[in-house]
Amino acid sequence: MPIVVAYTEGDSGTSALELASVLSRSTGEALVVAVVVTTPHAAGAPEFVDGDYLAPLTQWADRVLDAARERMPSGVGASFQVVRASSIPGGLLELASRTTASALVIGSSSKGPLGRISLGSVTDRLVHSAPLPVLLAPLGYRAAPSARIRRVSIGYGGSKDGGYVAVAGARLAETLGAAARVVTFAVRPPKQFFGGIEESADELVIDRWVTRMKAAIIKQVNEIEPGRLGDRLARSLVVGDGVSWAHAIWDVEWADGDLLVVGPSSSAPAARIFLGSRASKIVRSAPVPVYLVPAPRRH
The missing domain is CATH 3.40.50.620 (HUPs)
Structure with a gap:
C-alpha cells in the first residue's frame, strides 16, 4: 500500500515530503505525492469551468509537482498526481481511498511556530474525519538522507x-x-x-x-x-x-x-x-x- 503525501508550495509541502520519505524508508512503501486543485467542476458546477479557468490551475499544479520531484530524496519510490476536487481534504481522502493508502502525510500551517505542529483549515478537517492514519510533520521538519523511524x-x-x-x-x-x-x-x-x-x-x-x-x-x-x-x-x-x-x-x-x-x-x-x-x-x-x-x- 502506498503513502499519500499532501504537497503544496512552501515549507508545509517540503516538511511533509521529508517525513513521508523517512516513513517510506522504514516501511518500504512507495509514495504518491499529490497536489489538489479545487475546481467548480468537481463541486458540481461545470457551467463555470472552461479552459481559461483550468489552464492556469493545471500549470500551477504541474510547477508545484516539478518542485516536489526536485526535492524528492534519492532512493525513495514515488509517483506524482494532480487531483481535481471540490476541496483539498476531500481530494486527499478520495486519493487515499482509490490507492488504498496506508497513511496520509501532511505538513503544518505556515502560521505556526517553527519546530511545532500547527493545524490549518485543511489539517484540522483531516484530523477530525480521516478514516486512515494521518501523520503530521512539524513546521521546518528536515531529516538526514538515510533517516528512518527509530x-x-x-x-x-x-x-x-x-x-x-x-x-x-x-x-x-x-x-x-x-x-x-x-x-x-x-x-x-x-x-x-x-x-x-x-x-x-x-x-x-x-x-x-x-x-x-x-x-x-x-x-x-x-x-x-x-x-x-x-x-x-x-x-x-x-x-x-x-x-x-x-x-x-x-x-x-x-x-x-x-x-x-x-x-x-x-x-x-x-x-x-x-x-x-x-x-x-x-x-x-x-x-x-x-x-x-x-x-x-x-x-
Whole structure:
C-alpha cells in the first residue's frame, strides 16, 4: 500500500515530503505525492469551468509537482498526481481511498511556530474525519538522507480505547523495525508549598498514579492481545511531569527518529480520527512528528 503525501508550495509541502520519505524508508512503501486543485467542476458546477479557468490551475499544479520531484530524496519510490476536487481534504481522502493508502502525510500551517505542529483549515478537517492514519510533520521538519523511524512513543492516557492505541502503536513499531515505548503526561498546577512533607506527599501521589497506569496498560492490552505485550509496554512507560502540557511533554527525552502516536477522542466515530481537546494540546506541543490513529471499528 502506498503513502499519500499532501504537497503544496512552501515549507508545509517540503516538511511533509521529508517525513513521508523517512516513513517510506522504514516501511518500504512507495509514495504518491499529490497536489489538489479545487475546481467548480468537481463541486458540481461545470457551467463555470472552461479552459481559461483550468489552464492556469493545471500549470500551477504541474510547477508545484516539478518542485516536489526536485526535492524528492534519492532512493525513495514515488509517483506524482494532480487531483481535481471540490476541496483539498476531500481530494486527499478520495486519493487515499482509490490507492488504498496506508497513511496520509501532511505538513503544518505556515502560521505556526517553527519546530511545532500547527493545524490549518485543511489539517484540522483531516484530523477530525480521516478514516486512515494521518501523520503530521512539524513546521521546518528536515531529516538526514538515510533517516528512518527509530522509536515509536505511544501516548497513553487510560481512556477506554487506550489499549487499542497501545497495540496499534506496538504493531506500527514492529512494522517500522523501531523500538517502542509508552509515554504519559502528568499536568498539575505549580506547587504552592515547599518542604519535605509536601514534596514527599506530592511524589507519592505521582508514584501511585504511575502504578495504576501500568496496571491499566497491562489489563487493556491483554484484552486485545493476550501475552507478554502488555507487560513489555508497561515496563517501557515514561512519565512527563509539568505545570502545562508543553512542560510535561518536554520533560520527556526526545531524539531524531522519534514518532509520537496519538489516539482519537473517546467520542470519535468508528474507524475515524477525531482529535480530542487533550490530544490537540499534545499534538501542538509535540517536538517530533505525530501519527494519529483512527478509532477502532465498533461491533
